[in-house]
Amino acid sequence: MIDLILIVLGLILVIIGVFCDFVGAIGLIRLPNFFTRLHAATVGAIGGAVIPMLGAALIALGYEPLGETRFILAGVAFTTSLITMVLAQAGSHALARAAYRARAAPLQPIIYDALSEKNGKGEKQST
Amino acid sequence: MRVSDIVAGLSMAILAIILSYLMVYGGLGPIAPYNLRPLAVSYLNYTYNPWEIKLSAMAPEGVTSIVWDYRGLDTYFETSVLFIALIGLLALFRGSNIVQGISNKGLSLIVKTTTKIVAPLILVAGVSLAYHGHLTPGGGFQGGSFMTVAIALIVVAFSIEFIAQKKITIDKLLIIRWIGLIFIVLTAVFLLIKALIFGGYAYIFQNMIRIGSQYTMPSWFLDRPLGGILFFFNVSESVAVVGGLSLGIVLLSLRDEEVKHVIGGEEHE
Numbered sequence: 001m002i003d004l005i006l007i008v009l010g011l012i013l014v015i016i017g018v019f020c021d022f023v024g025a026i027g028l029i030r031l032p033n034f035f036t037r038l039h040a041a042t043v044g045a046i047g048g049a050v051i052p053m054l055g056a057a058l059i060a061l062g063y064e065p066l067g068e069t070r071f072i073l074a075g076v077a078f079t080t081s082l083i084t085m086v087l088a089q090a091g092s093h094a095l096a097r098a099a100y101r102a103r104a105a106p107l108q109p110i111i112y113d114a115l116s117e118k119n120g121k122g123e124k125q126s127t
Numbered sequence: 128m129r130v131s132d133i134v135a136g137l138s139m140a141i142l143a144i145i146l147s148y149l150m151v152y153g154g155l156g157p158i159a160p161y162n163l164r165p166l167a168v169s170y171l172n173y174t175y176n177p178w179e180i181k182l183s184a185m186a187p188e189g190v191t192s193i194v195w196d197y198r199g200l201d202t203y204f205e206t207s208v209l210f211i212a213l214i215g216l217l218a219l220f221r222g223s224n225i226v227q228g229i230s231n232k233g234l235s236l237i238v239k240t241t242t243k244i245v246a247p248l249i250l251v252a253g254v255s256l257a258y259h260g261h262l263t264p265g266g267g268f269q270g271g272s273f274m275t276v277a278i279a280l281i282v283v284a285f286s287i288e289f290i291a292q293k294k295i296t297i298d299k300l301l302i303i304r305w306i307g308l309i310f311i312v313l314t315a316v317f318l319l320i321k322a323l324i325f326g327g328y329a330y331i332f333q334n335m336i337r338i339g340s341q342y343t344m345p346s347w348f349l350d351r352p353l354g355g356i357l358f359f360f361n362v363s364e365s366v367a368v369v370g371g372l373s374l375g376i377v378l379l380s381l382r383d384e385e386v387k388h389v390i391g392g393e394e395h396e
Contacts, residue, residue, distance in 0.1 A: 083248070086241055086245070090238050094234060094238050
């Protein structure tokens with residue numbers, strides 16, 4: 001019974017991951033700006049890679065015929081999901097910071113730029 | 128939804144369909160003829176074979192056995208090609224050192240904290256890949272390259288002056304590389320020196336007992352097969368590769384102010 005519950009939970013997490021990947025793919029095409037597209041890519045990395053890996057760990061724990069191997073699979077999947085959860089955000093943050101500071105990406109559909117106020121420039125950047 | 132988006136998506140789908148159709152329709156061609164197969168059969172039979180110990184490498188990993196036992200001399204010179212290239216890099220950047228106080232900011236706090244978490248994990252994974260090279264896929268060169276990724280990450284995230292503040296200088300990296308290379312040579316001629324001292328005969332790159340020689344390297348560690356020279360070659364090779372490739376990364380990421388007196392050349396205009 002507990003195996004069935006684990007497998008159903010894991011499959012639910014994998015379905016959430018498929019949905020997040022789909023949303024990220026649509027966002028990469030439709031969003032207007034470098035930074036918003038980077039947000040869509042990070043949604044695909046966190047929701048579409050970390051959560052399905054947790055689901056794969058649960059499925060491996062619940063699948064009896066694997067024997068002792070299933071604990072190894074579950075541990076590897078869990079560790080990989082944790083490290084990906086730490087690394088993907090740091091990579092996106094470094095990309096966005098470098099693009100903003102080098103003015104390599106146009107800030108065209110802009111509402112409010114708090115960083116330029118903080119740096120004392122105040123005026124909107126022209127593309 | 129512009130026309131170019133639709134064309135891009137359709138072209139990707141058509142490419143995937145064409146590739147899969149090619150794989151199914153074309154196949155992989157004929158396998159090797161009958162007169163070439165006994166070589167592979169002998170490799171598979173003799174990599175770990177306790178009953179025929181005079182022909183065996185006593186390690187379960189076939190690729191590492193071939194690389195360091197059956198063609199050890201070839202791999203030795205293949206390794207030395209990389210280190211000769213590093214000597215050329217050192218000659219180009221002769222006399223340049225890391226200077227303090229140019230710019231030591233590095234990347235932001237988020238990237239620095241992530242690097243603090245991940246770099247020790249990368250080091251441990253590389254060490255395990257190198258020291259288990261005779262039991263699982265991997266080996267000395269692969270593990271050393273894996274460990275070098277951690278050094279490159281630290282150089283990018285913390286700036287190169289952090290490396291100099293932690294007392295990791297170019298000379299120390301050279302010394303690490305030399306230690307690895309000296310141990311590779313010592314492992315290759317260890318049994319020959321032993322035979323010269325105690326009498327008898329041995330070969331270079333000798334692993335287990337061979338025909339005409341009674342000397343052998345250790346083949347068991349507690350209850351695990353050790354593979355004799357394979358383990359020692361993997362350890363020393365990983366040390367040498369960590370020193371050499373980190374040296375290359377540090378040299379190639381020097382700033383303009385540090386290499387100006389080496390590659391400047393204004394006085395000869």
